[in-house]
Amino acid sequence: MRERYDVIIIGAGIAGMTAAIYAVRAGKKVLILESRAEGGQILTSNKIENWPGEPGISGAELARKVKEQAKALGAEFKVATAEEIEKAGADWRVVAEDETLETRAIILAMGTKPRKMSVKQTADAGKRAISYCATCDGALYKGKPVVVVGSGNTAKHEMAYLQGVASKVYHIHHDDPIPEDAVAVFVAIGRVPSTEIGRGVVKLDEEGYVVAGEDCRTSTPGIWVAGDCRTKNLRQLITAAADGAIAGAEVAMYIGGGRWA
Numbered sequence: 001m002r003e004r005y006d007v008i009i010i011g012a013g014i015a016g017m018t019a020a021i022y023a024v025r026a027g028k029k030v031l032i033l034e035s036r037a038e039g040g041q042i043l044t045s046n047k048i049e050n051w052p053g054e055p056g057i058s059g060a061e062l063a064r065k066v067k068e069q070a071k072a073l074g075a076e077f078k079v080a081t082a083e084e085i086e087k088a089g090a091d092w093r094v095v096a097e098d099e100t101l102e103t104r105a106i107i108l109a110m111g112t113k114p115r116k117m118s119v120k121q122t123a124d125a126g127k128r129a130i131s132y133c134a135t136c137d138g139a140l141y142k143g144k145p146v147v148v149v150g151s152g153n154t155a156k157h158e159m160a161y162l163q164g165v166a167s168k169v170y171h172i173h174h175d176d177p178i179p180e181d182a183v184a185v186f187v188a189i190g191r192v193p194s195t196e197i198g199r200g201v202v203k204l205d206e207e208g209y210v211v212a213g214e215d216c217r218t219s220t221p222g223i224w225v226a227g228d229c230r231t232k233n234l235r236q237l238i239t240a241a242a243d244g245a246i247a248g249a250e251v252a253m254y255i256g257g258g259r260w261a
């Protein structure tokens with residue numbers, strides 16, 4: 001028989017794991033699906049200065065603590081990519097690689113991923129290494145020339161980090177030609193929502209973010225959204241955690257017979 005959950009949360013970033021803490025504490029059977037590593041995008045940050053109460057904590061340490069908390073309370077974790085969501089009577093089915101899971105409600109918490117280079121620039125990069133994280137991969141190019149693509153704050157941070165490692169750091173903009181001697185290309189041209197699975201299931205805006213207000217309710221009853229993949233102005237840890245709390249508490253009420261107003 002298929003395992004049936006009260007809530008399946010897609011994505012174990014700070015939003016998804018906080019949602020799990022709230023839903024599991026309200027007595028619900030919760031599964032979190034994560035395609036990569038629990039913690040999400042903050043795993044690449046060495047130092048967080050604005051997380052209340054723990055200035056300077058690393059992303060990896062914060063993620064470890066939140067995961068341990070959610071697990072100790074009874075949330076189940078599974079490393080698998082959610083590939084499809086479909087309605088099954090009053091419930092939902094989530095297809096995750098080799099398994100089909102059943103659930104009464106879903107929280108979408110897939111966050112964002114780095115925007116890819118243009119087709120032209122990717123062709124120009126040829127066989128050179130392409131990275132989206134200087135902190136993760138910069139050391140591989142110690143003493144070698146590299147290039148950073150992008151013009152925002154992330155690009156500035158990536159440049160500052162690489163200047164301490166590489167022999168030369170070129171800075172180019174979207175669609176500029178890549179300097180010949182650069183051995184690696186660090187791409188920092190923004191982020192896009194990881195919401196492909198929600199297409200045709202919930203309303204997305206023109207950029208692909210899941211449309212929802214502060215109550216985190218999507219256009220589809222039974223499905224909530226939390227964190228950076230939601231339409232909002234400030235995408236930060238604290239707002240991801242806040243969404244997680246709201247979505248987790250709301251979903252528990254919904255399952256307990258609360259009305260979808």
Ligand SMILES: Cc1cc2nc3c(=O)[nH]c(=O)nc-3n(C[C@H](O)[C@H](O)[C@H](O)COP(=O)(O)OP(=O)(O)OC[C@H]3O[C@@H](n4cnc5c(N)ncnc54)[C@H](O)[C@@H]3O)c2cc1C
Binds near residue numbers: 016110
């Ligand atoms: C380098 C960097 C530094 C930052 N520094 C700060 C900071 O100092 N302070 C601050 O407040 N914020 C910071 N941020 C922003 C902060 O990290 C995000 O706002 C926050 O982590 C978003 O959390 P989230 O849970 O919404 O999404 P994410 O962290 O993006 O997590 C989403 C998760 O969902 C998973 N996923 C996606 N699709 C699927 C699928 N189909 N199936 C299963 N799993 C899936 C992903 O693998 C990912 O783990 C930083 C971000 C970056 C990139």
